[in-house]
Amino acid sequence: MNKLTLKFFNSQLELQYQNEKIGRLRKPVFYVFMTLGLILNVSKVLIDLGKLQLSYQYINYILIALAVVLILISVKWPLYIRYTLMIANISSSLLQLNFPENTKSQMYYSYGSNFMEFQACAYFVSDFLDSVVQVICHTIIKLIITIQTTQHVDPQDVLMGIGAAVMIVIVIYICDANARKEFLSKICENVLDRQLSELIKLPFFQVTYCQRLLQFNFLNGKDLLEFPNYDEELCDGCNVRNLLRQYKIEGQELQEFLIKNQEGSVKIAISKHKFNLRVVNLGIDHINKIVILDSQQSKNISLNQSIKKPIKIYIQQTSQKNNQLFFNWGIISLLLVNDNKIQELSLFKILSRFNNKFSKYSKIKFHLKGDETLSISSYSNLIRIYLIQIYQIITHFYESQEIKNNKSQTKPKTFLITMIIYKECDSIILQLPLTINPMFFISKYSNNFFIRQIEQKILNSPLTSDLKIYFNTSLPFK
Template sequence: MDQMNKFTLQFRAGDIELKYQKQSIQKLLKPLHYGLLLMSLLLNTIQIITVTTRESFQLPFINIGFVVISLFSFYIVYKKETLTQKMMTIENAYILFLQLNFTASNIHGQEYYLYGSSFSLIQAVTYFATDFYLSCPSVIMHLIFRLVATTLYAGRFDLVGLGLTITTAIFLISVLYICNRAQRQQFLLNFKEDTINYQLQTLINKPFTKILFNEKKLQIDVLQVNKEHQFLGYNQDLCFGCNIRNFIRNCKIGDRALEKWIIHDQNNLQENCLAIVQRTKIKIRLCQFNTDNSLILIIENQKVDTKQKKVPQFIKSQLIEQFLISKKTLFNMQFKFGVMSILMLSQHKIKTINIVKLLDKFLNTYVFSGKVYLNLNGNKIIKLKTYALYLKIFLIQVFNIIQDLEYSQNIFNEICINNFDNYLVFELRLSNKNQFLQLYEKNFFIKYTEQHLLVTPLSLDLVFYFNKLIPFDETDSQL
């Protein structure tokens, strides 16, 4: 099933469209918009001064109007960057009126051609920068406006001009459609690849590395590593790339180093191989990752103690009893949550959790400087089927970090939740996001649990994408 609308090219999944818009705004639209605004303000100011002083203080209302729209657009985009494309489309339409400043009576013929071409090129930049559902109607309306204005000024109707306008519209719209579709397909491919890369650690619960032979640099690039310390020859003083390259160099299959196989004869490598590393026989598996032509190397028979060391039940009971009789101070609650995190670690049971009820419990337990608003976007009950105990550990640590940041005047005022088909989007509204992210990335419990819960790693926007597609269903009890 096509994931894009056939006519507008927008993604059918709202969360993917949101991520695409955020990336497009940050990488292209905002810098381009501010650059065009700066250029427009400068040139229009010069034009206003020139016309006012040379032509008996006559006011160029078209240029003044464009300056006002530019300043208004700057304010709107600064306040709400999601409106960047729409404001650029409005400015692009107003450029048509600027062209009315230049007529055959007040400018030389060749200069008239220069100004007309320049305005058209500036508009073309905006066409290609904005989405197809905005650029397509813009092209049609702009060409109709030019045709009508030219006919009125010339005093006659030109069939050749009409034919050229229609042909230009068809070709330009076709190219815009092809380019925007290709751009979105590339984003979708990268999004899926990033999602798969992030989930590989959960899917492959063994020591593995994802590698790619770089023909330009003539070296093996290490793209991803899981359980790096379980590769024979691991040295904590070296980076993970150097450790993996040393392992590949010292690993022999038959009478050849694995490095030689990968560089010169990768196609003849068997999927399952018996290898020797430091006089130790190990079984490895090699899989071709077709998305980016990389190779996944998995250590199959690494001896790892996977048995869970369960805490005796009588100790759990005594701890719970102790928690109940202790004073409900902030320090005691944080201690209780810390012990619970240790007890619940490494338990993979899947359950359905009432997210609203769980968040209300945390908001009532922790003390913040102001009221924290829980924005459910119209939903009354939101449930998530996931690794329940991991989610509790994860949220405990998140709230602990926020509680610690409150002492450094980091204002926390809202939690915003959006419920999509495949993801639950959970956004924190904090005044200092950098400070939170630094503590988040250093937290041991978060590092352990987030790979089982989130689709992609957390970024500076502090938006968590909780995965709804759980591979195994062990139980379905309600919390």
Template sequence: MNRLTLRFKDPALEKQYEQSQFEMYRTKSNYYFLTIFLVICVLQFISEWLYCSLETGLAWKLINIVLIAFTLIFLCKYPQFGKEAIFFENLILISSKLQHLYSHMGHDDDKITDLITLTDLEYHLHILQVFDVGCFQIVLQSANNIFMEYFIGTRVNIFQIVNNILCASIKMIVMYFFKEWSRQQFTLFLKDQIWQQQLPNIIQKPFFKFTLENFTKQFRSILSNQIEMFPSYDPNFCEGCNLRSFLRFCIRDKKTLEQKLLDDYIHKEQIQGKNNEEVWYSNNLKHYSIRICNLNVERFKCLIILEEYKHKEKQSISNNLIKKQLLRSISSRSNHITNKFFKLGMYTIFSINNEQIGLVNMYILLKRLSTYYSFLDLKLLPIQGENYKSFLIKTYSKKIVSFMVCIFNIFIKIQTSKIKKIFLKIEILDWDTICIQTEGVDHKVFLEEYKMNLYLVQVEQQLLVFPVSDSLRFVFQSQKDKEPLEMKYLKNEY
């Protein structure tokens, strides 16, 4: 920025500044100025016409009125010429003062004091103008004042000239500092805009930048980044609603973060040293750390950064590791039967709600379970003319293991004597349908235990073609439309 003219060295930046200033207040203020200036000139014209009996200068004043009206209409249509219009208004004001002085010269009346009203309007035009052009306007006004002083006093008064120069200097100095401050505020505004645009690139973590509406006392989001990472995020909510939802989601000492921020803002003297603090919050299985940065100056402004977030998804990863460890332990050769059954039970619990679908070889599954439950008097009948690799179905791979484990546990409960052997026969009914037939088991006792197991009753709708009946046939099918095959097997059975 040029320190003498207070203009930005970049022409594009200077144009942007002038445009923003005229859009913000100059154009609107100038409309009011022209309207009031027009009313003042009209009233002075009527006053002189009615009470002064002065015909001299009335045409001049009428021309000034027409010029003011023309400028007002021109600005309404072409507001981009605001700077030029202000300079033209300054010339009209000088003309009005000269006309008023000319009209009352040689008359003993007090109408010369009306010049004070016109003089009061001068400084407003200087403030609206850019600095260098405003200084030129001040010089013109001072020269006009000296010229009028000469005509009134009919001689040159050096002291009046010095007074006019000093008054003009004061106006320029005050205007200089005001315009310098105005341009500094503009550059700060641009820097703040750039900062907001670059903030997501600078802060790679999820954050909310928000302010407080004074009237509604409601927080409003200004800028955000990766808000879907916040624990309370809801895709059906807007950005502001997600912000307020998160502030209410954070609870500590029976107080929400929303209420805490409001209380801190009301009691500003208590938070002077809390401009940057990190706080841990916990809600159910969600543990997260946020950084609260207070950006308060005159109005509330705050930045919340999600520093760290731990959720139960991490626990699910550890569950998978536990499952793998249990499987390795189950497949190992251990003589501790109780320990092995405990691990198998834990694995079954982990798999209860697992909806994963995959390929399962039912023959291999039965063979492994038969080996595992070797203490039972149970025999898996050999397959007839089939390759064991053909016993594949696409189903809920975790649930079917839990299902068969529960079936074998029922065998443990109902087998009272080893004299009666349990036989399991597996066969392929169709290319995607496998049947397991159970023999050597009291079907009434088995079905009673089976129906008491809520998990088996619930999951059989997903795994079996039709519910288990007295024949104790378990018909599994790949996941697709099972209705036609269900009707087919029911007809064959009956």
């Protein structure tokens, strides 16, 4: 959007905005404005004819004829209403000449105030540039008529006229800018509603709360049959309302949870089903809600405490050995690959710990540069598993390079590699060492079991040949 003219750069979007404003506001105001103008001008002509006062009627005749022409143009070409409204409003300033010299001052002031209120209505339903033209024309015509009829220039009147014009232009600019932003937000909401089924890969439904009926209304959804207790004989709206009453969170109905504008992952137990839901509030007022069936969480690996405890002791006892450490990390990865615990964590600190561990047990010296304050709210255990796989692929590459070097050199070589972490737009980017062969790395990366399971949950986009990892700074719906 142009900051000066407030026009959208996209011509189709500008045309859509004009059509929406014409149908919703400008067209009704124009016809009311013209109807009142015709009634007032015709009645003024009839009253003057009765009093035999014909000296000022030419102005009323001009305005009546102009109103008829403008109405005909607007009926035939509705898109031109913005221009016909502007012409009609500017021409209304000629009514200042429609008063005899013996008009009482209070009547003059009252008529002038009424005319100004009508003109202000036209300002606020017109586009910003059209309103500026109207304000300038009204100010100039008013000053010219006043100076011409009084044969006197009043500096105070001139300054007040200019000051009032500047103030109303500023107010109109702010109002029109806000109206266009509201239009854009509605467009974005409509686009989001249409694309939700593509953005969210899991079964979900979207509802909105109707304050008047005190109930949730169904908007759209995907794979609703996947939700436990869904009844195929009922409509989607009835089904969703039943589910909101049947699903309970620690004794509280899900619909009560939604009414309180709470969100996040919740555990549901109903009949023989145990599953997790993810609740997301949309918009500032949180009227719209999205409820996602988190099938990934409902399939989490559940280990008996009698199995967990020996594994934990075994890992603690063997973690000091080189190869055993990596083996233990593999066990941990298997246990936590479906753990969707959300936590705020510092990527810089996690990477620094991995650097120390891998530098200690290999001939690779890892070095990290970047912003130490970067933090992320995401699936903490999944990020750790993902980074373990990344470090192991890097280690594998340099170990293969070391084997090649040892064939030609007697002295082992130590590799010093640098990784960089920084923020760009909505992503935290980890730049992997540029000395790695991209084809080798991507081949190992794409075939890694854990990475295939985790990547789409924590990254903004897949890894490419530039070896930049884009971590998502906000939790995805998927």
